[in-house]
Amino acid sequence: MSFSFAPYLSSDIIVQTHAAAATVALVLGPVVIHRRRRDRTHKVAGYVWVLAMAFAALSSFGITDFAMIGPFSPIHALSVLVLWSLWVGMRHAFRGEIAEHRDALRSLYYRGLLIAAAFNFLPGRVVNRMFFNDHRELGYVVLALGLGLVLADVLRGRIARKNRAALAA
Template identity: 50%
Template sequence: MTLSPILDAAPVIQAHVAAGLLAILLGPVALYMRPGTKTHKITGYVWVSAMAALALSSFAIHSFAVIGPFSPLHGLALVTLWSLWEGVRHARAGRIAVHRRIYMNLYWFGVIIAGMFNFLPGRAINRALLPDTPDTGFVLIALGVAIALLMVLRPTLRKLWRTSALHG
């Protein structure tokens, strides 16, 4: 492991990585702690700020350009910014279940699954964490996507299992 690909990167990439790490680490704290507490609210606001910084900084990164300077990841950044706004709006309106669902999906799909693609060979995270075996990134991507999908689908799978256990 070597941090030089990140430390030698442009400042916007360094800011993007820092915001991403903060979002990865704070997401579970905000999502899985008791809602409504002061700690939940503070952690949530910091997480929303990190996610906004993550999304906004992506517009200055063009290494994966497909259409002019933009890529599908920039579309994801727009969805992220909209989702952040919607999550706050629903929380303020007292629609906590919707607020929770928006942020749960944003964490698992917008942070974890999208973040896993930083393990593609050639990307700074891959070069930093897997300098000797960059193709291992494909295995990590598949594993990360599978875990994230299981976490998102877990409530549905649990209901299906209960239903089949009752009728089986």
């Protein structure tokens, strides 16, 4: 098993720019989410993250390799959801609704970006070929782990809400 940038470099420019924006968002997400203080660094990194997410979502409409309905595939529905979630999350921030802002954008990162990233490991995708060219079926393992992490996050959120409700009662 060996890593190679060749599948990425030989892909269409729209795929390359989409992947670059998604990678920026993937790397910056934890920086923005886990900063203790909401200072200038948080704001600048947050705006870069939002722009990277918006570019990744918008550029996905130029990728039609897995088209099922005209030029679109189910992943394009996720792109629409990403754009909506960005708008909702930023609207909350501008209104000073910080808890709602945090919840919307954390959810977008953990349940949107990480799910999309995990699906990029499916056999036949560029990311799968970059990491697992000789053993492409290993992409299913990455997908299962990614979806497991998202499920754990969902369950953690439900438990936390239930605990907060119990304390409030």
